[in-house]
Amino acid sequence: MALTRCAAVEAAEFGVRVNAVAPSLAMHPHLVKATSAELLRDLTAREAFGRYAEPWEVANVIVFLASGYSSYMTGETVSVSSRHP
Numbered sequence: 520m521a522l523t524r525c526a527a528v529e530a531a532e533f534g535v536r537v538n539a540v541a542p543s544l545a546m547h548p549h550l551v552k553a554t555s556a557e558l559l560r561d562l563t564a565r566e567a568f569g570r571y572a573e574p575w576e577v578a579n580v581i582v583f584l585a586s587g588y589s590s591y592m593t594g595e596t597v598s599v600s601s602r603h604p
Contacts, residue, residue: 520596527594536593538584543600545572567601 520539527537544562551559563571577599583589584597 523596524594531593536584536589538589538592538594539596540577540580540584541596541598541600542572542577543598543602545574545577545599547574565602572599572601 523537523539530537544566559571563569580597580599584592
């Protein structure tokens, strides 16, 4: 988060926005190969919606940040998460 903020301050004078995306649990075929089914069940149970994020759900946030709709946002880390405490 600090790197994102510092880079945003440095890039702002050039009109460049710097933001980051921090997803919680987003499913990907490689995650299934590298993680046990038990760990995936435990992680999924910690999500508020009881499921993992689909890649397109994270991608939608990235598209928003790349679009003009976020033209005044810089230095932010956007959490794509349904984690509960």
